[in-house]
Amino acid sequence: MNKTYSNKTSGKKIFRTIVCIFLCFLALFPFYILIVNATLRHADIASGIKLIPGKYFFTNFQSLFDPKKRIVSTFTLFEAFRNSIIITVPTTILQIYFGSLTAYALTVYRFKGRDLAWGFIYAIMMIPTQVSIVGLIKVCKITNMYGTFWPLIFPAIAAPTTVYFMKQYMESGLSLEIIEAARIDGCSEFGIFNIIALPLLKPAMATQAIFAFVASWNNLYNPTMLLGSHTELSTLPMYAQAIRNNDKRQDYGQVYTALLCAILPIIIAYLFLSKYIVAGVALGGVKE
Amino acid sequence: MSKNKKKTVEYGKYGLFFIIPFFIAFIVFQFYPLIYTIFKSFLYDSKAGRHAAVTTTFGLGNYINYVFGEAGNGELWQALAITVVLWLLNFIPQILLSLLLAAWFTDAQYKLKGTGVYKVIMYMPNIITAATIAVLFYNFFNVNGMITKTLIDAGIVSKDGLIDKGWWSLLIIAFIQFWMWYGNTMIVLIAGIMGINPSLYEAAMVDGATSRQQFFKITLPLLRPILQYTMVTSAIGGLQMFDIPQLFNKGIPLIQIGDSTVKSTTTVVMLIKQYASLGSTTENLGRASAYSVILFLVTLCVSMIFYKMTAEKN
Missing domain, CATH: 1.10.3720.10 (MetI-like)
Structure with a gap:
């Protein structure tokens, strides 16, 4: 009796483990192929799936920047990388700072219209920004921001999901006594937020910063629509797009090397931050 | 407790100040664009002939022609x-x-x-x-x-x-x-x-x-x-x-x-x-x-x- 039970248990466990390992394999395999292909020549890749890395990575990498060989001629991978950083870093900072400030105002202070403002922010969380792209282009035209980085950065000041998460965190993790004590010490209200409250919010801010960063870094739609014909302003996802649009000029080694270089920063960051990211995703679901 | 409550009311106006940036950015980059997009959807550009100038009319033209009509x-x-x-x-x-x-x-x-x-x-x-x-x-x-x-x-x-x-x-x-x-x-x-x-x-x-x-x-x-x-x-x-x-x-x-x-x-x-x-x-x-x-x-x-x-x- 006992023996059959444990046999059944281990059988089930083995089956589940096999399924999980298969799924992990499925998740990693395309990236493995990507890495292998980045080290091979065009002819090797074109002949079918290869599983063993070659030694042409640096050759491929050089052709990425070689004016005669490169697939994307209007801008370089380096420029795309630089542009993505110029956009993403301030976007992340603005989103976290103003998201926290707004959430702080709604948690700590009592004022007329507070509940209305909060209800409003909650309600607009689900509205996608893609549907108002024509109007956003119009705003950029009026304000002369079309073809600049600004319309990709400034909208981050109003990120309802960040406000939502920061408020959730503050309700349990921010003690009003500390704020009261700082007031008695003569600290200004804005100073209290910057000097006292912000450091207490670090864990929540870190999680939110990762997601804000990734969302901005991976965004293809808005830069495509708002940067106009300024190819020198293109971002990394637009680099992938440019590779796709120039597929007539065949050099698979270079294509895969470019794609690998484009995703490498995110993969490396994920290796270090995966614990926090997985925890952050879990937090997203239990918000109801 | 009641004293505490009084204090928060007193400082309430700061709360209002602090949410202003969010709402300004929201109005400029989300609300106005949405309203403008809705407005624009009622502006129909029609072209009578190949070289004719585009005439814009206010109405349901885009919906009639593109969403529900033949042109779409x-x-x-x-x-x-x-x-x-x-x-x-x-x-x-x-x-x-x-x-x-x-x-x-x-x-x-x-x-x-x-x-x-x-x-x-x-x-x-x-x-x-x-x-x-x-x-x-x-x-x-x-x-x-x-x-x-x-x-x-x-x-x-x-x-x-x-x-x-x-x-x-x-x-x-x-x-x-x-x-x-x-x-x-x-x-x-x-x-x-x-x-x-x-x-x-x-x-x-x-x-x-x-x-x-x-x-x-x-x-x-x-x-x-x-x-x-x-x-x-x-x-x-x-x-x-x-x-x-x-x-x-x-x-x-x-x-x-x-x-x-x-x-x-x-x-x-x-x-x-x-x-x-x-x-x-x-x-x-x-x-x-x-x-x-x-x-x-x-x-x-x-x-x-x-x-x-x-x-x-x-």
Whole structure:
């Protein structure tokens, strides 16, 4: 009796483990192929799936920047990388700072219209920004921001999901006594937020910063629509797009090397931050 | 306590100051654009002849001609149908697999080892730039791509490959979406299951309930709000699908449904992009706006259903 039970248990466990390992394999395999292909020549890749890395990575990498060989001629991978950083870093900072400030105002202070403002922010969380792209282009035209980085950065000041998460965190993790004590010490209200409250919010801010960063870094739609014909302003996802649009000029080694270089920063960051990211995703679901 | 309350009232005006930046940015970058898009959808640009000047009239022109009329050729509704099909094809297997894995990972009876590592690996595709993933899969699956090549050599697929075939390209895109998102959904569901009161399971164990019974009698009913939340966020995200189909095959392949030929992978946002791109030959902001308004209304309906569902529960 006992023996059959444990046999059944281990059988089930083995089956589940096999399924999980298969799924992990499925998740990693395309990236493995990507890495292998980045080290091979065009002819090797074109002949079918290869599983063993070659030694042409640096050759491929050089052709990425070689004016005669490169697939994307209007801008370089380096420029795309630089542009993505110029956009993403301030976007992340603005989103976290103003998201926290707004959430702080709604948690700590009592004022007329507070509940209305909060209800409003909650309600607009689900509205996608893609549907108002024509109007956003119009705003950029009026304000002369079309073809600049600004319309990709400034909208981050109003990120309802960040406000939502920061408020959730503050309700349990921010003690009003500390704020009261700082007031008695003569600290200004804005100073209290910057000097006292912000450091207490670090864990929540870190999680939110990762997601804000990734969302901005991976965004293809808005830069495509708002940067106009300024190819020198293109971002990394637009680099992938440019590779796709120039597929007539065949050099698979270079294509895969470019794609690998484009995703490498995110993969490396994920290796270090995966614990926090997985925890952050879990937090997203239990918000109801 | 009452003193405390008085203090917060006194300082209340700072709260108002602090939310001003959010609302200014919201009005400039979200509210005004939305209102303008709605307004623009009522401005119809008509061109009488080849060299005639464009005349703009206020009215339902864009809706009459493009959304419901001949000039639009039903492309919006086809794109909407395709978007929904793409979403269903990835969401149904995604939610089923995620539920199964979440049940396994939280099963106290058969404790699985290494769940932390599985979670990290299965989630990984979700964080990587969708644009690069689409181009990567394009390079796997295009006619000269290595996977296609291998399948052709093995005699599984005919020489013209898969990517230009309507149904195949639809399925591959749905698979990429599924592959990118099931890890995310799984983690959300695991968190949901972990939030269920453990004493319920303990009581069930005492009563001799099997893992399967526990799953269907306790986990599934109590997980309902989170399942609803997952479904709605996924549906809203799915309606805006753009990166993967755009870069995988640009929405070109066709399928025959009844009498009409449908672009099998053109989503609504791809259509909007086509007409909203300034300086392109297809530029028609009125048309793009009308399509945006319809997409907005559909999205709004989906969120309304969700708010109603959660409100009923409360």
